Amino acid sequence: MSRISLWVDWTRRIFLAVASVSLFIFALMLVKNGAAPMAPFIRNKLSVDSPASALGFGWLGAMLALSGSPIAAAALSLQEAGVLSVEETYGMIAGTRLGASFIVLLIGLIYMRRGKSRHLSLGVGLLSLLVTQTTYILVIPLGAGLLTLFSRGGNNAQASIKGIEKTSSVINMLLDPVINIISTYLPEGIILIVGMVCIVFSLRLFDKVIPELDLQRTQLSLLHRLLFRPWVAILIGMAITTLTMSVSVSLALLVPLSVRGYIRRENAIPYVMGANITTFIDTLAAASLIGSAGGLLAVGSQMLATFITALLILLFFRHYERFIERLLELTGENKFTLGVYISLIFLVPFLLIWLG
Amino acid sequence: MNQPINPIHILFYIDPSQASLSAAAFLRLFTFPPGSHCTLLGVTHTGQANARLTSQFDRITAALSDEFILHKEIAGGDPFAVITRYAQKQQFDLVALGDPPGTYGSPFYPWFLHSQQLSERLASSPVKPLLISRATKPRLNNILFGSSGEEPARRTLEIGAKLLSNTGARVFILHVMSQLAFENSRFSDDLYYNAEAAIKSSSREGVHLSKAIEILTQAGIKSQAVPRLRHGLVLDEMMAEIKEQQIDLLVIGSHHQPGQRRLLSLMLEDVTHDLVSEVQCSVLVI
Numbered sequence: 122m123s124r125i126s127l128w129v130d131w132t133r134r135i136f137l138a139v140a141s142v143s144l145f146i147f148a149l150m151l152v153k154n155g156a157a158p159m160a161p162f163i164r165n166k167l168s169v170d171s172p173a174s175a176l177g178f179g180w181l182g183a184m185l186a187l188s189g190s191p192i193a194a195a196a197l198s199l200q201e202a203g204v205l206s207v208e209e210t211y212g213m214i215a216g217t218r219l220g221a222s223f224i225v226l227l228i229g230l231i232y233m234r235r236g237k238s239r240h241l242s243l244g245v246g247l248l249s250l251l252v253t254q255t256t257y258i259l260v261i262p263l264g265a266g267l268l269t270l271f272s273r274g275g276n277n278a279q280a281s282i283k284g285i286e287k288t289s290s291v292i293n294m295l296l297d298p299v300i301n302i303i304s305t306y307l308p309e310g311i312i313l314i315v316g317m318v319c320i321v322f323s324l325r326l327f328d329k330v331i332p333e334l335d336l337q338r339t340q341l342s343l344l345h346r347l348l349f350r351p352w353v354a355i356l357i358g359m360a361i362t363t364l365t366m367s368v369s370v371s372l373a374l375l376v377p378l379s380v381r382g383y384i385r386r387e388n389a390i391p392y393v394m395g396a397n398i399t400t401f402i403d404t405l406a407a408a409s410l411i412g413s414a415g416g417l418l419a420v421g422s423q424m425l426a427t428f429i430t431a432l433l434i435l436l437f438f439r440h441y442e443r444f445i446e447r448l449l450e451l452t453g454e455n456k457f458t459l460g461v462y463i464s465l466i467f468l469v470p471f472l473l474i475w476l477g
Numbered sequence: 478m479n480q481p482i483n484p485i486h487i488l489f490y491i492d493p494s495q496a497s498l499s500a501a502a503f504l505r506l507f508t509f510p511p512g513s514h515c516t517l518l519g520v521t522h523t524g525q526a527n528a529r530l531t532s533q534f535d536r537i538t539a540a541l542s543d544e545f546i547l548h549k550e551i552a553g554g555d556p557f558a559v560i561t562r563y564a565q566k567q568q569f570d571l572v573a574l575g576d577p578p579g580t581y582g583s584p585f586y587p588w589f590l591h592s593q594q595l596s597e598r599l600a601s602s603p604v605k606p607l608l609i610s611r612a613t614k615p616r617l618n619n620i621l622f623g624s625s626g627e628e629p630a631r632r633t634l635e636i637g638a639k640l641l642s643n644t645g646a647r648v649f650i651l652h653v654m655s656q657l658a659f660e661n662s663r664f665s666d667d668l669y670y671n672a673e674a675a676i677k678s679s680s681r682e683g684v685h686l687s688k689a690i691e692i693l694t695q696a697g698i699k700s701q702a703v704p705r706l707r708h709g710l711v712l713d714e715m716m717a718e719i720k721e722q723q724i725d726l727l728v729i730g731s732h733h734q735p736g737q738r739r740l741l742s743l744m745l746e747d748v749t750h751d752l753v754s755e756v757q758c759s760v761l762v763i
Binding site for chain 2: 244245246248343345346347348349350351353372373375376379381382383384385386387389439442443446
């Protein structure tokens, strides 16, 4: 690429980055303003009034939105609007991870019905879902414990976020007049929906900012042929997802590295574990931008819990690998067990909302 | 290490245990070329032979004297350091030792609580080819070559075949395909193939298996090598194959291959060490 076209490309990316971040912040403020008056509806009618029900709500939301990031961002706005407590925000963000990869299952099912693949267990999508769901059995309680611990940090936690609050007060000063104008013309429900749509759009816009990574020339091209050490694959997953901020995009980046579009199971499992840690970078950034101390605590606890869980799993990695392999076989090869699994994916969040 | 032509020179580590006697009986099954040498190496704290080691030397000498021209060495210190020093000082075509039962197998407890046995330490060192005998009864009916499908596998096949060419054992060549498809649109029949189908369709794995059989044949393996292709986790599938085919000897490549960059060695899983730690059969690491 010539120097001029390189400059043009980077200028375009910077412009897109600024535009997407600005739109993202604006969208978060819209959701916050739209959600506040809807608190009784969300808490009473939708029964999102506890961490467990918020978990179910985030889970369902991510499945419907086919992505976890917009729902996680919305959770921050709801927390800032006073609709959700910090613990409920944590629950909702955790729920988005459980429902985020549902899209791959859906696509896999469509292919199975069309006869284009015999076994869903041979795809990375189902594996990614199972790895996330099994690690979260430990992540959720661990993160909740960390959140309690950090919340008791009290004044120290608050003091350390003062700088971020200054930034958010500047942002509020700039955006409040615009949002006030919108609020006079649109009902709160519509503002909430528009805000959600803007979040989704801004995240899509940000995807275009990510430079094309020439991974072919790196050792990553060996992921489909050779076995990497689990801790190496975790680090790779973390590093790539720091840039992409999405587990599915991180996995998609690896596709061109293999002519046949394959990856070894032993590499995919820790890669997804690593990706699950840094996939929250965008949510963390969002919490910083809107000056949400509670949001920062919730997301930070989640990331730390996911990281600690990955370290713990590394101690027994061979056993965990075998466990996932058995789950994969059980779930993906038999239409009946697959049906049971999909039913559970839908049933459990509803149960959490109803019973939570 | 020399590629063995004939005759060969073996360094055989001896301790007073039954494992060393079993290893000697196992070595006899290899039918090495006439005129081959075997250095019996015993290691003690003091560097002097004790009664147990002396009688072990006598027993093993009686077992191997008609197969090899024997030499005896006693050294003091850590067995791993001594073996490594000897292997570096002199060109041996094979280093052999016996592994006592109970020192290998798949533990539940985490890897960092597992103390490394001599065989595991040697498997991760440059001492190669390395024969780890775990044969409680001397038997060499079935040999399994494990192959990654990569270029270093060629060297493993060639050297392994030359060492085992006169055994008359049944030979299997196994490749484990643990790949998954990234996208459902990428599913291809090669994810389901057995060895015969892979060879017939000339898939990547099929071509590799065909070439491996050719290499084994050219290197001197007389029996027709049986290609095997399994799908699943590499370690588990290899262990399942060993159990299914009642394998007496597993032949695998070393983690550290000549010319391999250090960074790559650090990044890649040491499958050889994992297998040496877990399998119940004897292992030949090339």
